[in-house]
Amino acid sequence: MNPRPNINFLKKEAISIRRDILIMLEQAGSGHPGGSLSCVELLIGLYYYKLRHNPKNPYLATRDRFILSKGHGCPCLYAVLARQGYFPKDEILTLRKVGSRLQGHPDKAFLPILETTSGSLGQGLSISNGIALAAKLDRLDIRVYCLLGDGELDEGQIWEAAMTSSHYKLDNVCAIVDYNKFQIDGSVKEVKNLEPLVKKWKAFNWHAIEIDGHNFKEIMDAYDELDRIEGKPTIIIAHTIKGKGVSFMENNLDWHGVAPKREHLDKALKELETEEKALKSEYDRI
């Protein structure tokens, strides 16, 4: 097992990634802040800790796979990949621009190091199952992580795939729900209630773990719990806050698919700076 990174370091990285997300969205002039900010810790937990990957050798057959099924969260993935050294950090400023490798929704034809193209919701879990079945066939010890949006769970294909994962006992599949409680038309509860969500997945024969999706200890504990589960796929229901980290974006539906303008960006960056300072003084005390 990998040694766990220092949680304060991860928190610092989370602030930097949030900053990158906001800067790239402001530059792009469009995109999805809410659902990018809500999955920051979940992706950091993978790329900085659990996922077996190597930015210097991105096509290694034995790598774990990360499938971003909720493609609109790609600013977060791009920021994480850039900080991990998959491409130059400045490239994030090209998001959504003509000729950029960083398409508005992840496109493998433009950025081949991505595992898949996504953006049309509902398709990532089936792809994850295919990868996992092929790995079992080849006796390849890899794991497939698939990040799903909560609104995305309205898609019927997700539940077709959920049946496939458990039917084929795909214990090398881990799906994570970024349960930030909002979708475009309103709160998830009001648009199409998902509850009882944990019970649903359990009824589909999944091992289910419920966590606070912004708490690094809970995230790493959940990822480690996967190592002990056999014969079943695992779902991590991560309770998150849409727009997490920027006070005026948190739980505010207006920020689902609207990019911050300069003045919003300045305000948001100031908040992140304050948070970073608080974190530093806390760190200094220890």
Added chain:
Amino acid sequence: MTESKPTRDGFGEALVELGRKNPDVVVLSADLTSSTRANYFMEVFPERFFKMGVAEQDMIGTAAGFALMGKVPFACTFGIFATGKTWEQLRVSVCSMKLNVKLAGSHGGITVGADGATHQALEEITLMRALSNMTILIPCDYIEAKKATLAAYSFAGPVYLRLGKETVPIVTREDDPFEIGKANILREGSDLTIIACGIMVAEALRAADELEKKGIGIKVINLHTIKPIDNKTIIDAAKHTGAILTAEEHTVMGGLGGAVAEVVVRNYPVPMDIVGVNDTFGQSGKPHELVKLYNLTYENLIERVKLLIRRKQGFRSKY
């Protein structure tokens, strides 16, 4: 009497042959395993066969995952479900990444018969043509179905294979060439060209035989690959025969006829007509009754040839 066999049988047998030679072949089936003849593979290679249940969209995504891992998945179901229920999955999860997924849609066309309109796929060519990176193969008989299946495996990228339920006369030979994107000229003639695919190839040949007796020379082209289309063979036919009739067991909206018309109008406009199902749904009945009812017979081709040759003569005198 020529021998008759369904194209799905050729597909099923070729799958087994592929499985023997290539460990990377896997087969997925959406609960229509015997109907698509995927059961031939299942019986020999159960460990590489995956039942997906009645879940076509999930089957396509799973196939995409297999392809991402270097496997060559063949996903099998009825044509209408293979292309209709899954169109957007094919677009994003397969074609946009140019993944090596092979889609086999059996029960193409009106000859599905008694099951009726819901099961008679009349729109697959139109739907699949609209997808960038998709290749469309429509074998005309059992022998060509085997070749098309083997060729689909060797070809890098998404392929749609349209197969039929009913027996069709075998009109090609084992040693005829089959190359994706290269149409086969089955007979020469100088008065008009019939470009056909699937079951209409045999009808076209029969129409040409009958017309020859009346002194009308028909060139017959088997356009087994609708996409990428063989521009050169079509343009040559337009130049040399001056009129083109297309024939397909499919809607006339955007199918084989549409594909050929696009080539003709852009390169060498000549009078054309399109035989197919005229923008309507099918119905239950025996295949031989339905092909008559929907004018998919050599008799109808003969009538349309005569009308088209008259138009060609008018066209020639005008220009």
